[in-house]
Amino acid sequence: MGSIDFGFARGESILITGAGSGIGRATALHAAAMGLSVSAWDLNPVGLDETITLLEPSGIQVHRWVADVSDDDAVEAGIADAGAALGPIRLLHNNAGPASSADLPFDRAVEICVGSVRRVTDAWARTTPGDGAAMVATTSVAGNLIGTGSAWYSASKAAIMGYVRHLAAYRAGEFRSNGVAPGMTDTPRLAGFRESDTGQQVLARIPLQRMASADDIAYATLFLLSPAASYINGVFLPVDGGWMVTQ
Template sequence: MTTPRKGMLDGKSALITGAASGIGRAAALAFAREGAWVAAADLTLEGAQRTVAAIEAQGGEAVAIAVDVTDDAAVKAMVAAAVAAFGGLDCAFNNAGIAPYQLNSAGVPVADMEEPAWARMLDVNLTGVWRCLRHEVAQMRTQGGGAIVNTASIMGLVAGPGAAAYVVSKHGVIGLTKAAALDHAGEGIRVNAVCPGYIETPMTEDTMRRRGERIIGRTALGRMGKPEEIAEAVVWMCSDRASFVTGSAWTVDGGYTAL
């Protein structure tokens, strides 16, 4: 007789932002596969509901939540909704973010960038992560611990042309991750970041059109990554198997930053 496989996240509840597509959707499916109850949050409820439907189709349990991470009250309500659905919050993946093309700033040099685009990028990609983080920590500290992963980027480790605000936001996420890990380790809360390389998602399409050949040429494995490959790293970091891992920025980039 074969012993049923036990998932890495059995009995845990998880909250994922940016869950409608790309890395967030792949992570939501992976968390559910590993036994977690999933609160899938995204800017549009419809997008989150599509991810929930995919989770339920594979036998998992999930709820959809609409959230704007630039709205602190909405973020607080998101965490409360996840807790109401599943009785607590064990894991969180703060993945919601935007790319330069969404602000019409792709390829724009530092000196030519407009302040509204700069401010919007930081509000979503950095301050948005902080808003999520602080409300998640507030819940986890009442439970005696938890695990949080923030989406940074290889652009949080190096820089790229024409993407100054994005680069700054992702460097900031890594700094925030390390600071939070130190601040809350004593409360049993682990905080890490994942640094994806160039992954096959809608957010990378503009960059790959402009610089794809050069990017692939610099990537040691000679290809783009898949959202599922990032999701696997995030699942592991949120599991008890990573119990001695905190304050780290895990690079999953096919060797891009190794060259």
């Protein structure tokens, strides 16, 4: 694909959680290609360093923050550190979250998934937004449109979208809020899925006959964050190759 520019202003910055892999990394790389400075967050320092290395050729300003987004103090400190490094950050991609296969107790998992989106959004909103500010959360078709085997994953993703709708209705004076809902996306956490029996069954139902790439999800996210989407607020955008249409 050639270069795409959704009309971001020069000097604009984006904060991305879960930027050390998959969808968050792809958003970071495409944001940098569009000229945005990037505050990249992840709890995995190794993955985060790989992303930072990949960002280097773009020549944009990069801020690195190793943190678990379920930790209040780490998030508050990260917002302060990112602001000191990059100045006001008007764009937020709330993307980090555990894999649905993670062995987590239900209550704790919901607290991690939904609480982290609330925590990062509140800390960010207190310090940085302003004209043109926008937040996108990575939700999922799971929970919002279909049930999946992981009870906490379905419940958490649906709840995150409920929170996004609340923000869209009650905080629109500060920032726009939208949800991007990936279908099956080819990231490290789904390694081997395509080749599995379940993977083949799912693929057979996807009209576009492939999994999403992390780039597909990054483009949808950056569009919703951009000035090109300035009248879009509170939407749930499935990026699933038409999978849900066939359910």
